[in-house]
Each structure stands twice: as C-alpha cells, then as structure tokens.
Amino acid sequence: MTTPVPPAAGDAPPGPAGPIDPLSRPLAVGGLQLGRRLFMAPMAGITTSAFRRSVRRWGAGLVFTEMISAYGIHYGNRRTLGYFVHGEDEHPLGFQLFGADADVLADAAGRAVAAGADLVDLNMACPVRKVVKTGAGAALLADPHRAAAITAAVVAAVEDAAPGRGVPVTVKIRSGLREGDGLGLGVAPRLVAAGAAAVCIHPRSAAQLYRGRADHSVTFALAAGSPVPVIASGDVDGREAALRLLDGGAAAVMLARGAVGAPWLFAQVLGADEPAAAEKLAEVRRFATEVLEMLGTRAVGHLRQFWPRFRRRGALDRALALQLMQARDEAGVRSLLGL
Ligand SMILES: Cc1cc2nc3c(=O)[nH]c(=O)nc-3n(C[C@H](O)[C@H](O)[C@H](O)COP(=O)(O)O)c2cc1C
Structure with missing residues (x-):
C-alpha cells in the first residue's frame, strides 16, 4: 500500500524522497510560509472545496479557489460568495480574483481575507473572451498601468484587512496575448514594484488558450531577474518536469490538468509510487x-x-x-x- 503524502502546513515534512527533496524545501511568499513547492493551480469549474481537499490529501502544498468575480463579491452576489466556502483542512488556501477595476478588486480582496484567504491571487491570465472583453484576465497584460494600479490597490486593501500578517498578493500571468509579444515579461516587474509577493506564469500566450506546449524558457527568463518567487504552471505531468522547472529557477510549480482525475499525482511528483x-x-x-x-x-x-x-x-x-x-x-x- 502506498500512503498518501500528508498535507504540508508550515513545516517541511521529511517526504518520501528525504528532507532535501527540492520540492519539499520551505518557501516564503510574503508572510506566508509554505512547506512544499508543489501547488494545485486554480481551475474554473474544477477546484471546488471537495477537489482542493482531495489534492491536499495527496500532498498539495497550496491550493486555490477557482477564479472568482470581484464584481460578484463586491455586489454580494449569493452564488459568487458561495466560492468562499472552504474547510479548515484546505489551508494554506489562495483565493483567486478577477476583475478590471482597482477599487472593486480592492474591496473584494479585503472580503476574501476576512473570509479566510491565506493569499490573494490576481488573475491576469484568463484568455476567455467573456472575461477579456471586460478588460480583465489576460487583457491586463496589455494595460500595464492598470495592472500595476490594481496590484497596488489590492496590496493596500489586504494589509488593511489583516494588518501586520503579511498576507501575500500574487499575480498569475501568461507569456503574452500573442506568441512572442513579450507582454508577460514586460508587465511582471511593474507588478512586483506595485507589491506582488510572487508571480505565477503560465507561459502560453492567451491566443494559444491551452493548446501546444508551455514555453518555460519564458519562465526561466522571468525567474532570472525576479526579486520575488516565480511559480511555474504548464505541462507539469510528473516529477521530472517539476524538478526541471525548479532547476531552471522556478521557486515552485503547479499541477493543473495533470491532477484532474489523478489527485495522487501530487504524491508521485513528491517521490511516492503510483497507488494501487x-x-x-x-x-x-x-x-x-x-x-x-x-x-x-x-x-x-x-x-x-x-x-x-x-x-x-x-x-x-x-x-x-x-x-x-x-x-x-x-x-x-x-x-x-x-x-
Ligand atoms: C478547465 C480549466 C480551467 C482553468 N481555470 C483557471 C482559473 O480559474 N484561473 C487560472 O488562473 N487559471 C485557470 N486555468 C489555467 C491553469 O491554472 C493552468 O495554468 C493551465 O491549465 C496550464 O497548466 P497545465 O498545462 O498543467 O494544464 C484553467 C485551465 C483549465 C484547463
């Protein structure tokens, strides 16, 4: 029998591959101490409370809600507020928000922290037309001034909501809107200057949606010059891919599609055998x-x-x-x- 890897809280557990396993080294993101460098990415329609609990059982070091509309939170939409519901066994838990208005996002972020978020992530990656046409998601890559203003406003609101706790604000970006436009690398330093405690990059262009391969040379270029941790998302399907990303400079990696239908992939990436x-x-x-x-x-x-x-x-x-x-x-x- 393979035993699921116990969830990582603040301390680095020994893990099946020993205490020096690169994926089990602690990581600080702002004031949040993480015991593992292997996270579950936010996924709309997938990363519900039940799903998050499932991947935590197999070793996910940080889990996220799916993207939540800042407008829905701000206006008290009952269905939107349903995304706040979570169990105590899900922490550390990031709430991911999307929107295009700094004041609305700031208000939503304060409420997210009051509702139990250990981290607030801003979605500047979603390529879906319905989202992009409102100026949110990946559209913000082409509007660095607004993207930085949103980040600064959310950082201030989160500090107000939880003074002195250092609850981090992170941002998830794509490599750009179209292949080779370099928008992701261009906007990232401005987000960091505005207070982002980490940048997560999914290095496909928005136009690519989820097709083709993620180009992690962009991740490595971002990590090389970044004063904050860079978290890599895209095509992590096993231990080898995860270690290669850490080797290249990523501070942590995220599983996404690979873990849907296979929550035990977390334990396998951490070094355990495939369960029976x-x-x-x-x-x-x-x-x-x-x-x-x-x-x-x-x-x-x-x-x-x-x-x-x-x-x-x-x-x-x-x-x-x-x-x-x-x-x-x-x-x-x-x-x-x-x-
Ligand atoms: C069905 C689906 C829903 C997703 N929803 C979100 C989301 O809500 N927020 C987000 O930042 N990324 C979202 N993503 C992107 C993933 O977090 C991840 O970055 C992407 O799938 C690349 O990783 P992969 O190649 O390992 O799947 C979604 C992806 C899929 C396939």
Whole structure:
C-alpha cells in the first residue's frame, strides 16, 4: 500500500524522497510560509472545496479557489460568495480574483481575507473572451498601468484587512496575448514594484488558450531577474518536469490538468509510487461523497467531467465509468460507488 503524502502546513515534512527533496524545501511568499513547492493551480469549474481537499490529501502544498468575480463579491452576489466556502483542512488556501477595476478588486480582496484567504491571487491570465472583453484576465497584460494600479490597490486593501500578517498578493500571468509579444515579461516587474509577493506564469500566450506546449524558457527568463518567487504552471505531468522547472529557477510549480482525475499525482511528483487501483478507487469514493454533500443535485452533472478522467488514470474500470456517466441522480451515483 502506498500512503498518501500528508498535507504540508508550515513545516517541511521529511517526504518520501528525504528532507532535501527540492520540492519539499520551505518557501516564503510574503508572510506566508509554505512547506512544499508543489501547488494545485486554480481551475474554473474544477477546484471546488471537495477537489482542493482531495489534492491536499495527496500532498498539495497550496491550493486555490477557482477564479472568482470581484464584481460578484463586491455586489454580494449569493452564488459568487458561495466560492468562499472552504474547510479548515484546505489551508494554506489562495483565493483567486478577477476583475478590471482597482477599487472593486480592492474591496473584494479585503472580503476574501476576512473570509479566510491565506493569499490573494490576481488573475491576469484568463484568455476567455467573456472575461477579456471586460478588460480583465489576460487583457491586463496589455494595460500595464492598470495592472500595476490594481496590484497596488489590492496590496493596500489586504494589509488593511489583516494588518501586520503579511498576507501575500500574487499575480498569475501568461507569456503574452500573442506568441512572442513579450507582454508577460514586460508587465511582471511593474507588478512586483506595485507589491506582488510572487508571480505565477503560465507561459502560453492567451491566443494559444491551452493548446501546444508551455514555453518555460519564458519562465526561466522571468525567474532570472525576479526579486520575488516565480511559480511555474504548464505541462507539469510528473516529477521530472517539476524538478526541471525548479532547476531552471522556478521557486515552485503547479499541477493543473495533470491532477484532474489523478489527485495522487501530487504524491508521485513528491517521490511516492503510483497507488494501487483499490487506493485510487477509495479516493474517488471519498471525493464523490464530498461533492455530493456539497452540491446535492448539481453534483451529478459536475461529476460527469471526472469519470472519464478517473477511468483513464486507472481508478475506474470502463463499465463502471460508463454507468456513472449515465447515472441520473444522486442515488444512482451512490449506489454505483457503494456509498
Ligand atoms: C478547465 C480549466 C480551467 C482553468 N481555470 C483557471 C482559473 O480559474 N484561473 C487560472 O488562473 N487559471 C485557470 N486555468 C489555467 C491553469 O491554472 C493552468 O495554468 C493551465 O491549465 C496550464 O497548466 P497545465 O498545462 O498543467 O494544464 C484553467 C485551465 C483549465 C484547463
């Protein structure tokens, strides 16, 4: 039996690969002490509370909410505020916000900290048209003045909300809007000058969306000149890829698509063996139980995106995955998984 790696809080645990494992060296991001350099990236529609708990069980050193609309928070939208709900076992937890207005983002960030955020991350990476056309997400890469003003306003609001705690404000960027435009490398120093405690880079252009390969030569160029930690996101699919990014100068790395349907990838990247099918199934059952508790009737639709992925990662056999896809209600999912 492989035992999941225990979640990292403030201290560096020994970990399966020994105390000097580069991924288990502590990292300070502003005033936040992290015990591991392997994080779960924010993912809309994926990184719910149940998902975050799942990856924490396998060793994620920091988890994020999905991107949350600053406007929704500011105007008290009930559904948006639902994204604030989290369990005590999810810390350290970053809240990721998106928006285009400094005052609105500052207000939302203060509320996020009051609601329990250990870190506030600003999304300047989202390439989705609906977001970009409002001036938010990746659009901010082309508006460095506004991007810096937003960062400064949010840093001030977070300090006001939690004086002296050093709650960090970080920013997630892309390499640019179009391949080779260099906008990411151009804006990053301005974000740092405005108070960003770390920069996370997903080095695909916004135009690339999620296609092709991430160009981590951009990550390394950013890290070489950066006074703050640079966190790398993109194509981390195993231990080798993670170590290569740390070697190149990244301070920490994030798993994203690779961990969807395979939360145990965290333990594997940290040096553990692949868990047996029975252990994977036990994790699927636990995750599904929490999703059902959290989302009720909406859980059935939400879980459908996970079943094929769990099947591909060896946690479900084909017949069971097919039956789960066809389950029509909570009772159906429960009976198929024996919950
Ligand atoms: C379905 C989906 C949703 C995502 N949602 C977010 C998000 O809310 N905020 C964000 O900063 N990045 C988001 N991303 C980007 C990921 O955080 C990550 O940077 C990207 O997928 C690259 O990593 P990968 O190649 O390992 O998947 C999303 C990606 C996907 C595929």
